[in-house]
Amino acid sequence: MKSEQTALYKQVHEYMLTRIQTGEWPKDKRLPSVRSLAELLGVHRLTILKAYQLLKEQGHVYAKDKTGYYRKDSDHISNISEEQPAIRSYIHNSHLSDIHREPVTYKFSASVVDPTLLPNRYLSQHAKEIFDKYPHLLGTYANVKGDEELITGMSAYFQKYDRLYIPEESIVITSGAQQGIDIIAKVFVQAHDYVLIESPTYSGAADIFANRGAKLIPVSITAAGFCLEEVEYFMKKYKPKLFYTNPTYQNPTGYTVPVEQRKQLAELAEKYQCIILEDDAFREIYFHKTPPPPIYSYDTGGYIIYLRSFCKYMAPGLRICAMVAHPSLMKWLIKGKALADNGTPLLSQKAFLFYLTSDRVRTHMEKLRIALQIRKEKMEEALRDHSFHWDSPGGGLNLWVRIDETMDKNKLKAMALENSISYVPGQICDPLERDIPYIRLSYSFLNEQDIRKGMHVLTSIYDSLLTDNMHK
Amino acid sequence: MKSEQTALYKQVHEYMLTRIQTGEWPKDKRLPSVRSLAELLGVHRLTILKAYQLLKEQGHVYAKDKTGYYRKDSDHISNISEEQPAIRSYIHNSHLSDIHREPVTYKFSASVVDPTLLPNRYLSQHAKEIFDKYPHLLGTYANVKGDEELITGMSAYFQKYDRLYIPEESIVITSGAQQGIDIIAKVFVQAHDYVLIESPTYSGAADIFANRGAKLIPVSITAAGFCLEEVEYFMKKYKPKLFYTNPTYQNPTGYTVPVEQRKQLAELAEKYQCIILEDDAFREIYFHKTPPPPIYSYDTGGYIIYLRSFCKYMAPGLRICAMVAHPSLMKWLIKGKALADNGTPLLSQKAFLFYLTSDRVRTHMEKLRIALQIRKEKMEEALRDHSFHWDSPGGGLNLWVRIDETMDKNKLKAMALENSISYVPGQICDPLERDIPYIRLSYSFLNEQDIRKGMHVLTSIYDSLLTDNMHK
Known part of the structure; x- marks a missing residue:
């Protein structure tokens, strides 16, 4: 059973995280002590400590010398921005649409099908008929x-x-x-x-x-x-x-x-x-x-x-x-x-x-599946032999790629953009906007040649940043 | 100045209404006494009384023998319905889309332009070209x-x-x-x-x-x-x-x-x-x-x-x-x-x-304005000589018609529907959903002949209900 594999400290971690995220545990106030939580939840103090350490690693809490753990300011779900001085907006800040607006050559951020893969002439021909109908x-x-x-x-x-x-x-x-x-x-x-x-x-x-x-x-x-x-x-x-x-x-x-x-x-x-x-x-x-x-x-x-x-x-x-x-x-x-x-x-x-x-669209769908599979394989080929991890999907448009924990994510993103490459940083896909070591790469929008070219540049940047890290 | 014409009791009425509507004055609890409000607002007690009476007439409050005024249950802005037993919806109950779904012959509820007034052939012809472009x-x-x-x-x-x-x-x-x-x-x-x-x-x-x-x-x-x-x-x-x-x-x-x-x-x-x-x-x-x-x-x-x-x-x-x-x-x-x-x-x-x-659409717009004006006049003609009041609009698609205060609005609506006529009851246009004696009639959707026919039936129903009232 899966839940038995889930370590106890992870359950405790989830328990704490929900309270942080919902604001039940307010920011910049001392969070419950290890001792009191252990009593409350009926688990060993070390389990609580381990969960707190995970929260700390993930940037949700900070420890203040000997007084205990505190919630970080940035972590709360807040959709109020201060950028507009007089008018308050209720819209979140980080957003997929920002990434999509970047005009780049290698748009691995676009989880949409390349328009040239669709039977455009056929679609247009038939669209015209509806006006007569x-x-x-x-x-x-x-x-x-x-x-x-x-x-x-x-x-x-x-x-x-x-x-x-x-x-x-x-x-x-x-x-x-x-x-x-x-x-x-x-x-x-x-x-x-x-x-x-x-x-x-x-x-x-x-x-x-x-x-x-x-x-x-x-x-x-x-x-x-x-x-x-x-x-x-x-x-x-x-x-x-x-x-x-x-x-x-x-x-x-x-x-x-x-x-x-x-x-x-x-x-x-x-x-x-x-x-x-x-x-x-x-x-x-x-x-x-x-x-x-x-x-x-x-x-x-x-x-x-x-x-x-x-x-x-x-x-x-x-x-x-x-x-x-x-x-x-x-x-x-x-x-x-x-x-x-x-x-x-x-x-x-x-x-x-x-x-x-x-029926024509059914036939098109079969061709589309094959075309996308080839593109997926092309992208996987480019990722191989680098320190990436991913599960090869049985369908869809994206690869969810785990990058090295030590990677400077901002630097990677910035250097990719400089080279006209965009992808979706893992943080954007995390519902709590945690800075997780993943990137989403879509193989659906670019043709094989562009996938090969773009991925070559991206993996080179990645490797160079990784080498820099090791030499530090 | 307009505000000087606004009687003091109306300002007080507005003050009270806002408190009722926002829930600041809770339902089924005794509302502030005439005396205390008069003191609070620095006005005469009669002014407060007059405002309370207006609220009562409008159905917002009820008076309980000698203990004072109470807020009515129905008045509060509540968008929770009890109709779905297990799943709670946050959507309002009374809604324009309900009216529009009624399949009727004389759709005076439809504040949209009759499709036959639009240059359909021209629009279609040009829409086709965009697929080639x-x-x-x-x-x-x-x-x-x-x-x-x-x-x-x-x-x-x-x-x-x-x-x-x-x-x-x-x-x-x-x-x-x-x-x-x-x-x-x-x-x-x-x-x-x-x-x-x-x-x-x-x-x-x-x-x-x-x-x-x-x-x-x-x-x-x-x-x-x-x-x-x-x-x-x-x-x-x-x-x-x-x-x-x-x-x-x-x-x-x-x-x-x-x-x-x-x-x-x-x-x-x-x-x-x-x-x-x-x-x-x-x-x-x-x-x-x-x-x-x-x-x-x-x-x-x-x-x-x-x-x-x-x-x-x-x-x-x-x-x-x-x-x-x-x-x-x-x-x-x-x-x-x-x-x-x-x-x-x-x-x-x-x-x-x-x-x-x-340019063709500009020409069309001019024709459309004339066609709508004629339809408006046709509808106004049908309303004349009955006990309706309205201000003739300088544009738009609707007449906002005041009906007799004594009219049974539910009966009017039901009988109209029986005769395949729909209109928008005033209550739907009131932001607080008060049952005001108005109806909205759109002259834009039906041609002149249908306006004449439909309005003839509607005004006959109206007059008959009014006569019934007088004979009670």
Whole structure:
């Protein structure tokens, strides 16, 4: 069992971290003593000490000579910036969109499919036809829930290709998964609610929940999936409103939660009345074998909300996603969608319907998978023989690469940028923004030649910084 | 001066109402006595009594024999519904989207332009061309801020047609005004912040701020605009984060805030560091004369955020809006847009660019204005000779009609629906959801014949209910 392997001090560490993160343990006040915590939790003092030392290493606390441990200032989830003098914003500072704005040649930060891999001429040809088919298209508002024809088409698609029976009343169309997450947060999460979130995770999701004022509780994801005892512990203890997960070719790790855990997660959701938000944006980008069915397919209690985005690989310019939920939640989700934008543009929906039902797009998907796999292998080839560690993903767009602990991360990032290379620093994927020794490299945006060239420069910079370190 | 006309008891009434609405005066607890309030505010007891009586008439408080006044249960801003047993939603109950879902023949509830009034064939013809012009369009993600070409086009448009100099760095493209409001709320409003909002107002905006957990303070709008002393009083007293206003052909009233008030509003915004969110969705739908310049044009301190939506009259199927703000706020707004959907679909943006710069669309606008004016007059004709009161608007899509105080509003609405007629009940436009004796009738969606027919049925129902009342 996985939880037995989880050392006791790590559980204690998690316990402490949650209190730091939620502000229960205030900053610059002396934290509970080793002795008192040992008594409280019924563990040995050395276990507490070890957990404190880990917190200290991770930069969450500092020790003040003999008076004990204190919470660091920087660690608290605070989304108030002081940069605008007169107007206070509630938006987080570090953000993926900052990285994407860097104009670089080797954009390993872009977790999107290279547009040249898509059947652009075919897509355009068919997009034109919709104007003849729907002469009032541009003058017509979409309805809030989504175009009925598209919803019927999606329901049929899920049945045909995923053997998922999803009735039409369970589907709302959103403008990408990002908007879906935002709507769900708006409907079900408010200030001071607890939210479970994978660690590492997609920062765009973490930012949304933080902006709602939620308290984020990180749940570790590994190649083996979750520690379900940990998940249950958090659900029982904190009664979180929801658990955000991306269980299939997870962003950033590429991990896939195994099928037996999926069933149990659905049960936990029902047992603890915790919504599971299943973000399934990479399902169709698999390499050797198809992925396990979504957690949603095991839902019995109506606690799973399923986001199936097609943005990543079908027609990114249209941004179409299906938000799927039990009819009892639909009423609220439709209202949330109305608040967000009153409905996804009709033009995008009608155009997308063509591709969803097109055999040509199925053929394209097969080619795309092969092309992405080749690019992935090219990137892995470049990483080999350097001090990197990663698990080769079974699908998706990214490699989650562990770098040397001693590496100066700021220097690496700065030198990469100087050489026109961007990637996503691990810190951005950490829900608590801890400075973890990882980088996310996407192999989907650049062609093989550019991957080879860019990775050659990046690994050279990395090696040189590592050598500098050793000589210090 | 307007404020001198505002009777003292009305100011006291406003004072009390704010306390009720914000929960400062809790429900089912005895409210401050007439005597104590008179002392506190330094006014005569009769003034307090008069204000209490007004509150009672409006259904905010009830009097309990001799023990005093109590707050009514129903009045508090609560967005928690009990309908879903296990999962709590944070979404408001009464909502415009519910009304719009009613399938009726005479949709006076739809404040949108009849699609047949738009140059559909022309729009479609040109939309097709963009696929040849941008062959990778459908495979390309938009950037978060918006398409550069479109932003350049908008900046030129504002200069040419509105004599507004708006630099490109001050523009973000959003999917309609609704998304713009949502983003601004996300960036600048959090639970317990005060927000000033027009009364009556666009319910889609009120819902967004309520969902953020804000405390709404209603600011009355009349044919003469605002009472600026009231606005200043609220800004000084409550330090609101923002003031949501739709000052040009306001939805639902059709009122336009006069030019001298616009200047002063910009000054107040700066003085009290309160953002003014200026929603300007109807600017180009004027009838006899062009509207005054936006409040934004008087901005000196960077406190006005300007939302210029083109959805209502250019190409509703594309949903394009410009969110304009001082560069110092841009950083946050771009991040808010990233959280919302990572960027408006590129296809919509490129298609819209065509229309924005098209002379044909200018000609269309002129025809549209005439067509809408005729429809407005047709509706006013039908309302005449019945006991309705309204101010004829200088532009926009709606009539805000005062109905008889004694009218059974639920009965009127139900009977209208039975006869396949929908309109927006005044209560939905009231930021505090008070059951005010008004209805919003849109003249933009139906042709003249249907307006005549539908209004004939509606006024007949109205008259019959009124006669029933008199005979009781």
